[in-house]
Amino acid sequence: MKITADTTVCIGAGMCALTVPEVFDQSEDEGTVVLLREVPEEGQEEAVRRAVSLCPSGAISVS
Amino acid sequence: MSDLTFPIARQQPFDPPEEATALRQQGAMHRLTFADGHLGWLVTGYSAARSILADPRFSNRPERLHPVVPARMQLQRDVPPGFFLRMDAPEHTRYRKLLMGQFTVRRMKALEPRIEEITHSCLDALQAAGPPADLVESFALPIPSLVICELLGVPYEDRVEFQEATKILVNLETKADDALAAFSRIGAYLSELIGRKRSEPADDLLSGLVEDLNHEELTGVAFLLLLAGHETTANMLGLGTYALLTNPGQLAAMRDDPSVVENGVEELLRYLTIIHLGPVRSALEDVEVEGHLVRAGESIALHLPTVNRDPSRFQDADRLDLQRPAGGHLTFGHGIHQCLGQQLARAEMRIAYPALLRRLPGLRLAVSPEEVPMRSDMSIYGVHRLPVTW
Numbered sequence: 098m099k100i101t102a103d104t105t106v107c108i109g110a111g112m113c114a115l116t117v118p119e120v121f122d123q124s125e126d127e128g129t130v131v132l133l134r135e136v137p138e139e140g141q142e143e144a145v146r147r148a149v150s151l152c153p154s155g156a157i158s159v160s
Numbered sequence: 161m162s163d164l165t166f167p168i169a170r171q172q173p174f175d176p177p178e179e180a181t182a183l184r185q186q187g188a189m190h191r192l193t194f195a196d197g198h199l200g201w202l203v204t205g206y207s208a209a210r211s212i213l214a215d216p217r218f219s220n221r222p223e224r225l226h227p228v229v230p231a232r233m234q235l236q237r238d239v240p241p242g243f244f245l246r247m248d249a250p251e252h253t254r255y256r257k258l259l260m261g262q263f264t265v266r267r268m269k270a271l272e273p274r275i276e277e278i279t280h281s282c283l284d285a286l287q288a289a290g291p292p293a294d295l296v297e298s299f300a301l302p303i304p305s306l307v308i309c310e311l312l313g314v315p316y317e318d319r320v321e322f323q324e325a326t327k328i329l330v331n332l333e334t335k336a337d338d339a340l341a342a343f344s345r346i347g348a349y350l351s352e353l354i355g356r357k358r359s360e361p362a363d364d365l366l367s368g369l370v371e372d373l374n375h376e377e378l379t380g381v382a383f384l385l386l387l388a389g390h391e392t393t394a395n396m397l398g399l400g401t402y403a404l405l406t407n408p409g410q411l412a413a414m415r416d417d418p419s420v421v422e423n424g425v426e427e428l429l430r431y432l433t434i435i436h437l438g439p440v441r442s443a444l445e446d447v448e449v450e451g452h453l454v455r456a457g458e459s460i461a462l463h464l465p466t467v468n469r470d471p472s473r474f475q476d477a478d479r480l481d482l483q484r485p486a487g488g489h490l491t492f493g494h495g496i497h498q499c500l501g502q503q504l505a506r507a508e509m510r511i512a513y514p515a516l517l518r519r520l521p522g523l524r525l526a527v528s529p530e531e532v533p534m535r536s537d538m539s540i541y542g543v544h545r546l547p548v549t550w
Contacts, residue, residue, distance in 0.1 A: 109260025110498045115506075116487075118265070128260030151487060153498035155214065
């Protein structure tokens with residue numbers, strides 16, 4: 098699994114950082130998504146998919 | 161024409177109107193007559209509601225929207241500068257980008273110790289005054305009010321003026337002239353406050369924006385954030401406490417099991433869905449939604465309390481169960497307008513519910529449940545008062 102994030106559509110709702118803080122953070126000034134890792138560790142994949150489904154703006158996706 | 165008008169009247173305090181539930185059982189999309197006679201749509205299904213909220217072909221600009229109830233007609237006009245909730249992208253984007261760094265998960269976490277202090281000082285005062293008490297006045301309203309005032313840099317002693325005017329503004333019975341007068345009063349107060357932030361900036365959110373926004377824009381932003389910070393969490397704390405008091409098993413879980421709290425807050429948000437009169441959107445072009453053609457210019461009202469009880473999304477949806485997977489509810493909205501302050505609201509609720517229940521283990525209603533006055537007449541649902549004893 099590889100995660101991509103698009104900060105141009107991110108609206109800083111924080112659902113990703115709330116759901117998987119090990120993988121997603123928010124930038125201090127902008128509030129937009131920051132990827133802490135592009136490839137989740139084993140055991141994080143389901144939570145990453147949940148974060149993708151909770152994102153209100155479609156800013157994160159997995160392939 | 162359609163005989164259907166927006167369902168508001170409830171038979172049970174926590175459940176959506178039976179009429180809306182019956183409609184959802186027939187389908188997700190219904191023709192709806194709006195308060196001004198416009199023929200549009202009502203959405204009662206989860207997946208349709210979610211896709212509409214995320215779709216840029218639907219506008220949130222007030223001049224395009226038709227009102228679901230008569231009282232909203234007077235407020236559906238031009239967007240004041242800074243009221244970015246009612247703007248579309250890219251106009252909306254500029255404001256949202258300026259603000260979203262202030263409401264991140266991490267920033268709200270850093271605020272938690274202060275929210276705890278505020279909560280405990282409210283509980284100290286409540287205990288010192290002794291039973292009985294109205295929990296709206298002594299708990300549900302002051303906690304979010306103190307927090308948002310401090311965050312924005314609004315002197316808390318000015319809140320009475322603001323709260324009185326807000327009450328008039330969100331009451332559906334308020335006449336147009338009175339609503340406009342209340343709107344102007346708050347605007348005048350905030351305009352003066354922003355003037356002071358400009359001349360004597362302090363370490364608060366509004367002072368931090370004086371370089372980025374002009375006077376009118378910042379006044380509008382302050383108005384929106386103050387309104388949103390008061391009315392929403394306050395009603396969740398009041399209505400949520402009432403719901404827990406009538407569900408003793410769930411109350412005990414919230415009080416005694418810290419591992420339940422985070423998800424329990426999501427479930428209360430889903431189950432209670434205090435946003436009960438919309439949101440409404442307007443199609444900018446013809447859009448097909450689940451087999452129905454919504455034509456350009458038609459308004460579409462989402463019945464969120466019913467949407468969040470859709471059994472195709474939430475199993476046994478009519479039951480309050482603090483341990484169910486409740487994520488994905490649409491109470492904070494979805495798409496670009498999803499609530500900016502949602503992480504603040506979560507932090508406040510995660511702290512306030514258990515703190516109240518632990519401090520007053522004997523907490524119970526001081527009136528019979530049917531005597532609790534419900535806010536069916538307000539733009540945000542909740543309780544007017546919550547008389548309790550312990």
